[in-house]
Amino acid sequence: MARRHLLLLLPLLALAFSVAVAAAEGQGDSAAFIDGASRRYLRDQQGGQATSMSLDEVSAAVSVLLGFAPPAMLPSQSSAKLNKVLLPNPFDRPRAVFLMQIDESHASVDSFISEAGSVFKTKIEGAENAATGLTDKDELIVIRSDESLDVQSGSDSLDNELTDLAIWLEGSYQKTDGKLNIRLESGNSLTLLVSKNADLEFASSLISLLKTIKRGIQVHEDFSGGIVSPAELIVCHFTGIKALEGEYGSAEIVKQGAEVVRTALTKAFDLLQAAYNGKIVGLVISTNEASTSLASIIDAPSSLHISRRLAEASMTNATASASIAAIILVRLSLAWTTGIILLISTLIGICLLMNMPLTRDTLLYSNVKLD
CATH class of the missing domain: 1.20.5 (Single alpha-helices involved in coiled-coils or other helix-helix interfaces)
Structure with missing residues (x-):
C-alpha cells in the first residue's frame, strides 16, 4: 500500500520540480537594449524572442557601443552573439550609453520598457564578474546616480524636488497632505504618501533618475565641441520598485509603480535622444535578487574615473x-x-560752453584789436 502511494507521488514530485525549475529560470536577470528612431545601432531582433547572453557578453556590448574594442579574451561564440545585437559598422558607434538597473524586482524587463522604439531583449546568464576590457588610456567619463537628496519628510528641499518631479511626470504634488499623484497611461493615477518610507524611497529613486539625466546632459554639453570628445556612460541604480514590493508585496500599487517607471524611462530616454542628437543607446537591466550586474559592468578599475x-x-x-x-x-x-x-x-x-560770458575773452581774441 505504501509502495502504491509512493508510485503515485513520484509523478507529482517530478511535476513540482519541473515547475520550480521553470520558475527559477524565469526569474533570472533580464536586459533590454533600446535604440532611437533617428539613428540605429542595434539589429532587429529575429522572431521577437529574447536571446540569452552572459554578463561578459553584455559588458562587451557596452564597450563596443562606447567605441572601444571588446575584451581580447572574448570567445568567438560570444563575438557571434554581439554580431546578432549590434550593427556591423565599426565607424558608427554612439559613444554614449544610458545604463539603468532596476534592483531586485520580480517583474521582467518587459514591464519597464516601452515598445515604441527599437528594443533588443536578452536574458542574462550567470553572475560572474564581467571584464569590460577598458584601459587607463580609454577616454571615458562615467556619470553616476545623483543620490544627494534630502529625504526628510517636510523639508523644503524635498518639497521642491517632488514638485519638479510631479511637473515632469505630468502629475501634482500636494505639499500640505504630502501626496504625490502621478497620472498613468491606463487612465488611473498612482498616489504616493511621502510619510511612508516605501513611497518616499520610490519617489526618491524617480528624483534621482531625473537629476542624473540632467547632469549627464550638462556634462555632454560641456564637452561637446571641445578638444577632447570622451565616451559617456550614464549610470542609474533604481531601487524604488524593490521598496514597493517589500512593503506591498504584489498589490496593485506595485504594478502602477512599474507603469510609472516605464513612463519615466521613456521621458528620460527622449531627453537624452534630443540632447545627444540620437547618438546614444539605452540598456535596462532588471534583477530579481541581489545582483552585481551593474557593478560588474561599470566597476572595473579603469572605468571608475575619467x-x-x-x-x-x-x-x-x-x-x-x-x-x-x-x-x-x-x-x-x-x-x-x-x-x-x-x-x-x-x-x-x-x-562750461553753456555758461560762457558774452563779453569778448582776451584769450580767444588775442590777435583782435579790442575797443
Whole structure:
C-alpha cells in the first residue's frame, strides 16, 4: 500500500520540480537594449524572442557601443552573439550609453520598457564578474546616480524636488497632505504618501533618475565641441520598485509603480535622444535578487574615473576658460571706465560752453584789436 502511494507521488514530485525549475529560470536577470528612431545601432531582433547572453557578453556590448574594442579574451561564440545585437559598422558607434538597473524586482524587463522604439531583449546568464576590457588610456567619463537628496519628510528641499518631479511626470504634488499623484497611461493615477518610507524611497529613486539625466546632459554639453570628445556612460541604480514590493508585496500599487517607471524611462530616454542628437543607446537591466550586474559592468578599475588624458584636458580647458574670463573682465572694466570718463568730460564741457560770458575773452581774441 505504501509502495502504491509512493508510485503515485513520484509523478507529482517530478511535476513540482519541473515547475520550480521553470520558475527559477524565469526569474533570472533580464536586459533590454533600446535604440532611437533617428539613428540605429542595434539589429532587429529575429522572431521577437529574447536571446540569452552572459554578463561578459553584455559588458562587451557596452564597450563596443562606447567605441572601444571588446575584451581580447572574448570567445568567438560570444563575438557571434554581439554580431546578432549590434550593427556591423565599426565607424558608427554612439559613444554614449544610458545604463539603468532596476534592483531586485520580480517583474521582467518587459514591464519597464516601452515598445515604441527599437528594443533588443536578452536574458542574462550567470553572475560572474564581467571584464569590460577598458584601459587607463580609454577616454571615458562615467556619470553616476545623483543620490544627494534630502529625504526628510517636510523639508523644503524635498518639497521642491517632488514638485519638479510631479511637473515632469505630468502629475501634482500636494505639499500640505504630502501626496504625490502621478497620472498613468491606463487612465488611473498612482498616489504616493511621502510619510511612508516605501513611497518616499520610490519617489526618491524617480528624483534621482531625473537629476542624473540632467547632469549627464550638462556634462555632454560641456564637452561637446571641445578638444577632447570622451565616451559617456550614464549610470542609474533604481531601487524604488524593490521598496514597493517589500512593503506591498504584489498589490496593485506595485504594478502602477512599474507603469510609472516605464513612463519615466521613456521621458528620460527622449531627453537624452534630443540632447545627444540620437547618438546614444539605452540598456535596462532588471534583477530579481541581489545582483552585481551593474557593478560588474561599470566597476572595473579603469572605468571608475575619467582617464588621465581626459582629466588633464579638462583641467587645461578649465584654466584656459578662467584666463579668457579674466581677460574679458579686464577689457570690459577698461571699456566702462573710459566710457564713463569721456561721458563726464563731455558733460562738463557742455556745461562750461553753456555758461560762457558774452563779453569778448582776451584769450580767444588775442590777435583782435579790442575797443
